[in-house]
Amino acid sequence: MSPSxxxxxxxxxxxxxxxxxxxxxxxxxxxxxxxxxxxxxxxxEYSWVHSLMGEYRDFWQLxxxxxxxxxxxxxxxxxxxxxxxLEAYWALDCYPxxxxxxxxxxxxxxxxxxxxxxxxxxxxxxxxxxxxxxxxDEIFSVEDVQRFKTDQSVYEMVTNSxxxxxxxxxxxxxxxxxxxGATHFGFRTVWINxxxxxxxxxxxxxAVVLPTLAGLE
Numbered sequence: 001m002s003p004s005x006x007x008x009x010x011x012x013x014x015x016x017x018x019x020x021x022x023x024x025x026x027x028x029x030x031x032x033x034x035x036x037x038x039x040x041x042x043x044x045e046y047s048w049v050h051s052l053m054g055e056y057r058d059f060w061q062l063x064x065x066x067x068x069x070x071x072x073x074x075x076x077x078x079x080x081x082x083x084x085x086l087e088a089y090w091a092l093d094c095y096p097x098x099x100x101x102x103x104x105x106x107x108x109x110x111x112x113x114x115x116x117x118x119x120x121x122x123x124x125x126x127x128x129x130x131x132x133x134x135x136x137d138e139i140f141s142v143e144d145v146q147r148f149k150t151d152q153s154v155y156e157m158v159t160n161s162x163x164x165x166x167x168x169x170x171x172x173x174x175x176x177x178x179x180x181g182a183t184h185f186g187f188r189t190v191w192i193n194x195x196x197x198x199x200x201x202x203x204x205x206x207a208v209v210l211p212t213l214a215g216l217e
Contacts, residue, residue, distance in 0.1 A: 009173035020088035042066035091129035150181025
């Protein structure tokens with residue numbers, strides 16, 4: 001049976017989290033990719049740590065703190081670019097196949113949404129910048145439950161709001177840990193393995209693995 005709803009993680013799945021650094025690659029220098037990888041890793045780490053402590057912080061605040069740490073770890077990168085990089089994060093590039101995939105799913109009658117750690121302001125800015133708002137029925141932010149993924153209350157926002165059983169929702173994420181959390185909750189999961197990562201969390205396997213969102217059904 002085809003899913004009645006398709007729900008997407010935002011960062012790394014719809015939007016390229018490394019686009020901000022790439023736009024300023026000339027000013028950052030040869031360690032730009034390292035800076036971007038540390039920035040992303042710490043952004044996620046901070047969300048997990050705060051969730052475990054039971055202390056919610058706005059995802060934008062964690063994004064700023066993660067970049068500050070990345071600059072300390074990569075001293076060759078010019079910290080004067082901090083403001084420019086943060087501004088770029090509000091308008092990240094979406095992956096090239098995203099608009100056509102969302103358009104096709106929408107034309108087929110499916111409901112579409114984002115479910116993300118991002119704050120509502122961050123998500124609305126990214127969606128608007130990429131002109132994806134015409135395809136989405138809703139944007140679910142963890143701010144509503146004050147917990148980060150993989151807390152089960154995050155995934156429950158979709159089923160509660162749309163009055164659906166978990167197995168009628170197809171959930172797509174590029175983050176394998178997010179797929180594990182969503183699988184545990186009961187979603188049909190699709191891992192978008194854009195960078196060819198080895199599999200993990202064998203007990204919570206995705207239903208499908210794809211290199212991009214193209215071919216999603």
